[in-house]
Amino acid sequence: MVNDMNNFEKFNRIRSDADRNRLEISNETEVSGSNGFRFLHILWLYPDVLNIHGGRGDIMGLMHICNMLDIPVEIRRWDSMKEDIPYDWADMIYLNSGELKCAGDVAKAMGRQRAQLDAYVARGGYIIATASSGAILAKYTEKLDGSVVKGLGLLDMEWKERASVWGDDIWFKTEDGQEVIGNQIQVADVLLHAGQKPLGTIIYGRGNHGSFDEGARRGNVIFTSCLGPFVTKNPKYVAGLLADAAERSGIKVTKTLADDDIEIETESAKYIKNFMLDKMKNK
Amino acid sequence: MSRIRFYAALYISKILSFGINLVAKGRGTNLPGSIAIKIDPAFISHIKGLDPDNTIFVTGTNGKSTTTNLMAHVFETAGIKAAVNLAGANLIGGAVVTLLKNVSLGGRLKTDVVLLETDERFLPIIREQLPAKHICVTNIQKDQVQRNGEPDIIWRKIASALDDDVTLYVNGDEPNALSLGRTAGKCVTYGVDKNSSSFDKEDDFFSVTMPCPVCHEPIVFDKYNIDNIGPFHCPSCGFGAAKNDYQAYDVDFENKTFCVDGAAYDFKYSTPYFLYCYVGALALAREFNIPEGKISKAFEDFVNVGGRMEDIVAGGKTIKYLRMKQENPETVQSAINVIADDPEEKLFLLGLDELVDFDPHYTNTFYTYDCDFRRLIASNVGRCICFSGTVAYDAALRMLYDGFDPDKLTILPTNDDKAIIDELAKYDINNVYLITWLHKFESLAEYAKAHM
Incomplete structure (x- = not known):
């Protein structure tokens, strides 16, 4: 049984103080570790447009994990695709899973300031996209009707819309040996071009196109098909990304996640992994 | 031949x-x-007497069974003979069975109209064989993502079945359904004014709406009558600003009445979900020139097949069951809202489960992050029990993210009916609500009945 479920108090105090009219929230009142440096800046891009598969849970998870790591963080919503994106401000840009139909428009909006976007990526700024929003980072997506939608080309991959949807659990190991679990709802096959590294290697599931590859990563530009939400299900892995983004921004991160902090997520993972192991046995 | x-x-x-x-x-x-x-x-197409002008398909994510059943009752009350698939067999085979029952041995249709609830994914196939000229789309929402993926995939399937011959009846308060209007010859819209059950999401930084189906900029809901359904507009392109053809107003859930175009109607099922079904049926009935008196009489005495709320008596407690469809956040949110409206102290049983509808079975609970449990949590929940063989911890995590007191949270990682009922019996709270999928409810109900 889980003993320590009380560490959500900070998150919920922050949440209850911030209504929808606020475009930015921070954990200033809840962390002790501002260390005189600035806050980690997370840009939540187009939350209303990229709105499926419980993606907003990822952003809740980012705030919660920052609280546990004592990382001072500000999360800013960026709602309209017509407004210029504050690339100079951001340390991490998060693209929740959205419908494939929106990928082209989002890519256009992000690419309008191409020079700033490229500079952001070059300085190691994080961009994380989940599920169909990965198409925003791809070179292009070929739709079922034969049309081709251009992406940003930040990851060297192409997408091909599938005639049928594939939904299943997913379990993969990243290059640094961390295990990530969740679900996958795949509406397009993902084909990595030569030289483009995947994010991880499949233990269970379909991944990019039924091979052993899952996701893609180049520098700090990351695509994963993992849902769950990805962040709430995989706090340990995401904590590593957040700590790195914070260090790059000059924020000293002194804490790591204790086992107690993520006991409920760890217990959940045990059950889910066993479920997948059973499926592997019965295949 | x-x-x-x-x-x-x-x-x-x-x-x-x-x-x-x-x-x-x-x-x-x-x-x-x-x-x-x-x-x-x-x-x-070989059946004699089938008339596309008198054939109606009702499709959409949620509410198609109730709207079909209600419309069937309206026809019956008006003395119009209808072939209807009331049992919810909504694939091509089910449609044919419905017609079979209503065709003479000479191969001629014996009814005045055909009214078919139709699975949204199979609408193009069914309409190819039976070119109905009246199609009602209740809504297009997130549902069964393992096979439907994204609402736009369903939108495209429905759109591919429409043409200039079709009179489309759409829920004008649901952006995806409304945007289908441009793909049909004629579009009749229906909706509901904001009312005492309407809500907003202004209290949460994390609340999200949806992309405009026309320009993909954010939609703004002036109020939500159901999750992602309500009076809305797109500030960017103006989509959604037009008035609905049939609009319910003066909605009184306490006295169970609403008005449309100056006429007052009684309705038995006083939840916002049902109200949309009533107004949808009203739009169809009016377009089919059914007399007002017959419509209001039918609404007054309509009894739905399989109500949404049922009870189990177990361990000396009455468990109020609220049906939800897994992977369908709107149905979960509707169930949450019903519980949240009860201010009395309550015990809340949450039974999410692995998905077994299609192969491979999997453990999706992410759709619950599209829902908001906070109003339920604030409504005096003395104890919450999250049970499931595989995803009990995920359900508990969801509750914690919405601020549930961990001291009042029980995680029961099992699907065993006895264990669930035994756990329930430990708490001295008799006001019990259960949200789970239908199969688990039936299993619990059967166990409770056997161990009365």
């Missing part, structure tokens, strides 16, 4: 249907139809 095939299909399927009904009443709702089509692929 084609007539021989048709009659062979008709007689074999009628005999099969009769046989199945003798052996297992209510079973085999699709099989005889599938066989009829196998024998005569153009079976439907």
Whole structure:
């Protein structure tokens, strides 16, 4: 049984103080570790447009994990695709899973300031996209009707819309040996071009196109098909990304996640992994 | 030759249907139809007397069964004979079975109208055989993502079945459904004014709406009547600003009345979900020129097949069941809202589960992050029990993210009915609500009945 479920108090105090009219929230009142440096800046891009598969849970998870790591963080919503994106401000840009139909428009909006976007990526700024929003980072997506939608080309991959949807659990190991679990709802096959590294290697599931590859990563530009939400299900892995983004921004991160902090997520993972192991046995 | 095939299909399927009904009443709702089509692929088009002008399909993510049942009752009350698939057999086989039951041995339709609840994914296939000229789309929302993926995939399927011959009836308060209007010859819209059950999401930084189906910029809901359904507009392109053709106003849930165009109607099922079904049926009924008195009489005495809220008596407690469809956040949110409206101290049983509808089975609980449990949590929940063989911890995590007191949270990682009922009996709270999927409810109900 889980003993320590009380560490959500900070998150919920922050949440209850911030209504929808606020475009930015921070954990200033809840962390002790501002260390005189600035806050980690997370840009939540187009939350209303990229709105499926419980993606907003990822952003809740980012705030919660920052609280546990004592990382001072500000999360800013960026709602309209017509407004210029504050690339100079951001340390991490998060693209929740959205419908494939929106990928082209989002890519256009992000690419309008191409020079700033490229500079952001070059300085190691994080961009994380989940599920169909990965198409925003791809070179292009070929739709079922034969049309081709251009992406940003930040990851060297192409997408091909599938005639049928594939939904299943997913379990993969990243290059640094961390295990990530969740679900996958795949509406397009993902084909990595030569030289483009995947994010991880499949233990269970379909991944990019039924091979052993899952996701893609180049520098700090990351695509994963993992849902769950990805962040709430995989706090340990995401904590590593957040700590790195914070260090790059000059924020000293002194804490790591204790086992107690993520006991409920760890217990959940045990059950889910066993479920997948059973499926592997019965295949 | 084609007539021989048709009659062979008709007689074999009628005999099969009769046989199945003798052996297992209510079973085999699709099989005889599938066989009829196998024998005569153009079976439907060979039926004499089928009139597309008097054929209605009701499709959409949520509410299609209730809207169909309600409309069937309106026809019945008005003395109009309708062929209806009330049992919810909404694939091509089910549609054929419905027609089989209403076709004479001479192959002629015996009813005035055909009213079919139609699975949204199969609408193009069914309409290819039966070119109905009236199609009602209740809404297009997140649902069964393992096969539907994204709402736009369903939007495209429905759109591909529409043409200039179609009069489309759409929920004008649901952006995806409304945007189908431009793909049909005529579009009739219906909606509901904001009312005492309406809500907003202004209290949460994390609340999200949806992309405008026309320009993909964010939609703004002036109020939500159901999650992602309500008066809305797109500030960017103006989509959604037009008035609905049939608009319910003066909605009074306490006295169970609403008005449309100056006429008052009684309605038995006083939840916002049902209200949309009533107004949708009203739009159809008015367009079919059914007299006002018949419509209001039908609304007054309509009894839905399988209500949404049912009870289990177990461990000395009455458990109020709220049905939800897994992977369908709108139905979960509607269930949450009903519980949240009860201010009394309550015990809340949450039974999410692995998904077993299709292969491979999997452990999706992410759709619950599209829901908001905070109003339920604030409504005096003395204890919450999250049970499931696989995803009990995920459900508990969801509750914690919405601020539930961990001291009042029990995680029960099992699906065992006895264990769930035994755990429930430990707490001295008699006001009990259960949200789970239908199969788990049935299993718990069966256990409770056997151990009364």
